[in-house]
Amino acid sequence: MNSLLADIAVIGGGPAGLMAAETLSAAGAQVHLFDAMPSVGRKFLLAGRGGLNLTHSEAAEPFASRFGERRAQVEPWLAALGPQQLREWAHGLGVETFVGTSGRVFPKDMKAAPLLRAWLHRLRAAGVQFHMRHRWLGVLDANADMPGAPWTLGFAAPAGDVAVQARAVVLALGGGSWARLGSDGAWVPWLADRGVGVAPLLPANCGFDVGWSPYFSERFAGQPFKSVAIEFRDSRGRAFTHRKGEFIATASGVEGSLIYAASGLLRDEIAAHGSADLMVDLLPDRSAEQVRAEVLHPRGSRSLANHLKGRLGLEGIKSALLFEVLGREGMHDMERVAAAIKALPLKLMAARPIDEAISSAGGVRLDALDARLMARALPGVFCAGEMLDWEAPTGGYLLTASMASGVVAARGSLDWLAQPRA
Numbered sequence: 001m002n003s004l005l006a007d008i009a010v011i012g013g014g015p016a017g018l019m020a021a022e023t024l025s026a027a028g029a030q031v032h033l034f035d036a037m038p039s040v041g042r043k044f045l046l047a048g049r050g051g052l053n054l055t056h057s058e059a060a061e062p063f064a065s066r067f068g069e070r071r072a073q074v075e076p077w078l079a080a081l082g083p084q085q086l087r088e089w090a091h092g093l094g095v096e097t098f099v100g101t102s103g104r105v106f107p108k109d110m111k112a113a114p115l116l117r118a119w120l121h122r123l124r125a126a127g128v129q130f131h132m133r134h135r136w137l138g139v140l141d142a143n144a145d146m147p148g149a150p151w152t153l154g155f156a157a158p159a160g161d162v163a164v165q166a167r168a169v170v171l172a173l174g175g176g177s178w179a180r181l182g183s184d185g186a187w188v189p190w191l192a193d194r195g196v197g198v199a200p201l202l203p204a205n206c207g208f209d210v211g212w213s214p215y216f217s218e219r220f221a222g223q224p225f226k227s228v229a230i231e232f233r234d235s236r237g238r239a240f241t242h243r244k245g246e247f248i249a250t251a252s253g254v255e256g257s258l259i260y261a262a263s264g265l266l267r268d269e270i271a272a273h274g275s276a277d278l279m280v281d282l283l284p285d286r287s288a289e290q291v292r293a294e295v296l297h298p299r300g301s302r303s304l305a306n307h308l309k310g311r312l313g314l315e316g317i318k319s320a321l322l323f324e325v326l327g328r329e330g331m332h333d334m335e336r337v338a339a340a341i342k343a344l345p346l347k348l349m350a351a352r353p354i355d356e357a358i359s360s361a362g363g364v365r366l367d368a369l370d371a372r373l374m375a376r377a378l379p380g381v382f383c384a385g386e387m388l389d390w391e392a393p394t395g396g397y398l399l400t401a402s403m404a405s406g407v408v409a410a411r412g413s414l415d416w417l418a419q420p421r422a
């Protein structure tokens with residue numbers, strides 16, 4: 001077996017682990033970074049495919065509110081690396097950013113690859129040593145023989161098993177979505193067995209199954225619902241208030257930014273009650289009175305579909321959804337049709353599997369960590385990134401908090417290493 005001695009081992013080379021490595025090496029620590037995959041930052045690169053939304057330009061107050069019930073714990077991370085500092089960090093790597101119309105912040109060329117390339121170049125120049133194809137196997141043994149190097153970590157590597165002795169460890173193993181990019185959540189039982197509280201990983205920013213009729217699925221899968229609004233109130237009274245945006249019909253249900261924004265509430269409601277009734281407003285720019293007047297307007301010999309198209313511009317996928325949900329019978333009742341156009345109940349039956357989700361909720365419970373993000377049950381072992389138990393909508397919040405927690409965990413491990421020991 002090969003062995004290696006490191007000041008600090010960072011396991012996981014996503015944005016959280018890379019930011020931890022950067023913070024550590026900048027402070028002069030000798031950092032070894034291990035990742036199971038042949039290269040680091042694979043999810044970061046994927047995030048860049050649709051335009052890398054690095055962070056958000058909104059003020060600190062609304063920004064912090066995006067972390068919901070975890071706001072109080074996440075705010076100190078944002079104090080360590082906030083959205084503005086993240087933009088400056090990107091500029092420092094030669095990547096200019098801009099604020100899109102939605103307030104989201106992107107690199108000027110929208111891409112992740114140039115940013116990652118420049119970042120890795122700088123990390124290597126700073127002395128960070130990368131060990132690719134090193135899969136941590138959950139081995140974390142207290143190292144009684146070597147004072148000051150409390151942990152022996154076990155990795156599977158191409159040339160055989162590798163034992164690494166480290167004085168501090170930063171775990172940045174990611175959540176449970178898109179396992180093929182490296183974050184497979186295999187670490188959950190390993191840490192739970194070591195007494196670290198872990199909440200089950202759940203899909204976040206995910207799609208949902210509705211169970212369309214074959215007709216709807218075949219005709220409309222892949223088509224967008226544009227300029228609609230959704231709202232939702234769960235059985236505990238928590239509400240996603242009427243918000244305009246877009247989403248997409250999939251073969252089995254719905255996905256897309258507007259759905260993702262409500263997905264935490266919808267997921268929890270389905271888990272508790274078996275389904276969730278989402279309200280869709282098909283014409284958010286028209287009042288209920290206007291819609292009712294147009295629907296009830298005499299239509300002569302026109303078909304109902306042509307009547308709705310002519311009077312309200314309701315056609316295509318929107319009109320099809322109305323027919324899909326109300327059925328032939330319901331479409332005879334004009335009062336019902338008018339009401340449904342403004343509040344169409346769409347029954348969501350299941351969240352899509354976690355592997356398809358943009359991110360995951362659950363993970364290492366924040367009360368299992370101290371303020372430095374050190375596991376209370378494993379002194380000297382720190383955790384960062386999406387593997388922690390917080391969630392946020394899309395909009396750059398995921399990357400910002402992942403990277404910010406990487407800074408906090410790195411500072412925590414420096415602090416830990418500087419502590420005098422008996």
Ligand SMILES: Cc1cc2nc3c(=O)[nH]c(=O)nc-3n(C[C@H](O)[C@H](O)[C@H](O)COP(=O)(O)OP(=O)(O)OC[C@H]3O[C@@H](n4cnc5c(N)ncnc54)[C@H](O)[C@@H]3O)c2cc1C
Pocket residue numbers: 011012013014015016017034035036037040041042043044046047048051052053054055134135136137172173174175177178181182183184185186187357358359384385386387395396397398399400402
């Ligand atoms: C399609 C898509 C688009 C996205 N777009 C955006 C966006 O625009 N803006 C945004 O803010 N967020 C976006 N995200 C989310 C964002 O990419 C993640 O939240 C972020 O990458 C999490 O960073 P992380 O470092 O915690 O984990 P990850 O990036 O998942 O990295 C974890 C690393 O740990 C390694 N690892 C795991 N287990 C082991 C092991 N046992 N041994 C060794 N290594 C291991 C993995 O190989 C991986 O490299 C997107 C996600 C997806 C899927």
